[in-house]
Amino acid sequence: MNISELVGKNCCGCSACMNSCPKNCIAMKPDSEGFWYPATDENLCVDCKKCERVCPVLNNKKADNQPKAYLVRNRNETLRKSSSSGGFFPAAAEFVIEQGGCVFGAGYDEKFNVRHSFIESMDDITKFNRSKYVQSFIGNTYKQAKDFLESGRTVLFTGTPCQIEGLLTFLGKDYDNLYTMDIICKGVPSPKFWRKYLKWHIKRSKKEIKEVRFREKTYGYGSTTMRVVYADGSEYDEPYDVDPMLQFYSKEMISRPSCYNCRFKGKHRRSSFTAGDYWYVSGAAPEMDDNIGVTQILVNNDKAAAAFGQIRKRLDVAELDFDNDSAINGGMMVSSAQPNPRREEMFADLATMSVYGLQRKYFPGTFRLKNRIKRRLRPIMYKFGILKVYKKRMRKKQSEKG
Ligand SMILES: Cc1cc2nc3c(=O)[nH]c(=O)nc-3n(C[C@H](O)[C@H](O)[C@H](O)COP(=O)(O)OP(=O)(O)OC[C@H]3O[C@@H](n4cnc5c(N)ncnc54)[C@H](O)[C@@H]3O)c2cc1C
Known part of the structure; x- marks a missing residue:
């Protein structure tokens, strides 16, 4: 059995196997969801099993420390x-x-x-x-x-x-x-979803991308914002419940x-x-x-x-x-996050649907008038300190729910 067969979907894609191979016969190749897994060239492999010895999934070492x-x-x-x-x-x-x-x-x-x-x-x-x-x-x-x-x-x-x-x-x-x-x-998240997301930006803005910041702090630390800066200096700024990358990530789909x-x-x-x-x-x-x-x-x-x-x-x-x-x-x-029950369905759709289409299918609420108004109000809520109080309340509610 080669390393890929041994570790299967438990593989975390860390690439220790590829780095360790004395024959350079392991390459990391993307699967249909865009995640890398080891692929062994059986013609070059000498079965030294070094890849198995360095795999952190097959050799899970526990720490005995007091942090x-x-x-x-x-x-x-x-x-x-x-x-x-x-x-x-x-x-x-x-x-x-x-x-x-x-x-x-x-x-x-x-x-x-x-x-x-x-x-x-x-x-x-x-x-x-x-x-x-x-x-x-x-x-x-x-x-x-x-x-x-x-x-x-x-x-x-x-x-x-x-x-x-x-x-x-x-x-x-x-x-x-x-x-x-x-x-x-x-x-x-999936590098394949990420590529599709970047293309979506270029298509909708008709501009090249100059900079991406997943955690822009324009509206404060607690208010996760995706900022994309285009080649002409103009900016896209959207919160985690509107930006598709953050939205699909936070809802455990990618x-x-x-x-x-x-x-x-x-x-x-x-x-x-x-x-x-x-x-x-x-x-x-x-x-x-x-x-x-x-x-x-x-x-x-x-x-x-x-x-x-x-x-x-x-x-x-x-x-x-x-x-x-x-x-x-x-x-x-x-503890690990739990996958969204629609994760597989979403990855099947990713092959044929646009990011906009995916958002309309999985998060139709994004486009409702109420949410569009909330987005417009965000800068004003931030300016008057209301956003921070609102975020704190939401977080408290969430932690009470468990
Ligand atoms: C994918 C991901 C998920 C996270 N989830 C949580 C979470 O659920 N809860 C939580 O409390 N914190 C989470 N964090 C950690 C948190 O966002 C900050 O990275 C951390 O607090 C360090 O912040 P900093 O200001 O000290 O570092 P910064 O100055 O912001 O430096 C960022 C550090 O993160 C590393 N990094 C950035 N992106 C990646 C990546 N894709 N893969 C590997 N390393 C990367 C960089 O190499 C650098 O060391 C997550 C981070 C990432 C990348």
């Missing part, structure tokens, strides 16, 4: 504004880059495909800032990271929990000069099958740091609640704690109670 939880804000407001949450990531990146190290993360290529790569200067930090709600292609970055580590350079590798586990099983040993940061992750049964979630992790959002800042640390964003972090081991001692001078920090405060926000830290 410390904090709420943090980057003191550099420009960096915080260009981050999804509170900008912990750029603070950790700066710590590593100042030592002459390099930082791996998810950014866009020239066609807005989401791919992992590395940077060596803080001038390039915005390449990785902000969450991209699309699965990032790892390519050969595990091998590149290993080369840097072996040459003695400090490395920070950031990504989803499965990507970090993939890196750690690929490396197979501890490196003193390696730091990792995984994110609290709801799931990674994430990878393995995300709905994620094996890498949990409060005990092998990464150095775990970073996520924190929506209950007004309760846990009201002095930090300025609507620009905070990051909840877990510092997962002693080496990470020593590094955090250095990183924290760039941050405002409040301690969180690991068992209680993290838990209120921790749904996605420990």
Whole structure:
């Protein structure tokens, strides 16, 4: 049996198998939903089973650690504004880059495909800032990271929990000069849906795309907004219940099958740091609640704690109670989202229907007059502080519902 047959739909697409193959006979190929799975060239395979030994799904290692939880804000407001949450990531990146190290993360290529790569200067930090709600292609970055580590350079590798586990099983040993940061992750959407979405933008605007920001903070941290900047400088700005990419993602229609049964979630992790959002800042640390964003972090081991001692001078920090405060926000830290019952139907339609057609079929409410008025009122509600109160209420209602 080859690696693909062994791991089946539990495959998380981390690409550890491809990076480890001594014969280069494994390629990552997209399936009909656009997610990558390993494909082995049987003519070249020598059955060494290295791919099986590095697969994090087949070798699920549990951490036995006692994390410390904090709420943090980057003191550099420009960096915080260009981050999804509170900008912990750029603070950790700066710590590593100042030592002459390099930082791996998810950014866009020239066609807005989401791919992992590395940077060596803080001038390039915005390449990785902000969450991209699309699965990032790892390519050969595990091998590149290993080369840097072996040459003695400090490395920070950031990504989803499965990507970090993939890196750690690929490396197979501890490196003193390696730091990792995984994110609290709801799931990674289909790169195929993403391509279709980008084409939809170009078709409706008749303009090329210059910039995409999944988590624009125009209307505050709690008000997730998709911003697309076109080549002529004009902008598209829509909230998560109107923008199709955010809408299909938030309603669990486009994430990878393995995300709905994620094996890498949990409060005990092998990464150095775990970073996520924190929506209950007004309760846990009201002095930090300025609507620009905070990051909840877990510092997962002693080496990470020593590094955090250095990183924290760039941050405002409040301690969180690991068992209680993290838990209120921790749904996605420990449990997988459930797929929408119409997910399969949607992927079948994706082959033939336009994004507009899909939206009309699955979310007809988007186009109702009431919702269109709500959209127009958003800037005014934001200006007078009503939006923040409204969002807080909605969140409270949701958490009461469970
Ligand atoms: C797909 C996805 C789902 C998420 N779901 C949740 C959730 O349910 N709950 C929650 O609390 N937080 C979630 N997050 C995490 C959150 O959005 C922030 O990324 C996190 O709080 C770090 O914020 P920051 O301000 O410190 O980092 P930023 O400065 O915004 O840096 C972003 C970091 O995320 C990494 N990243 C961005 N996009 C991807 C990607 N597609 N794949 C891998 N790595 C990526 C970058 O490499 C960088 O390290 C999710 C993030 C992503 C990418």
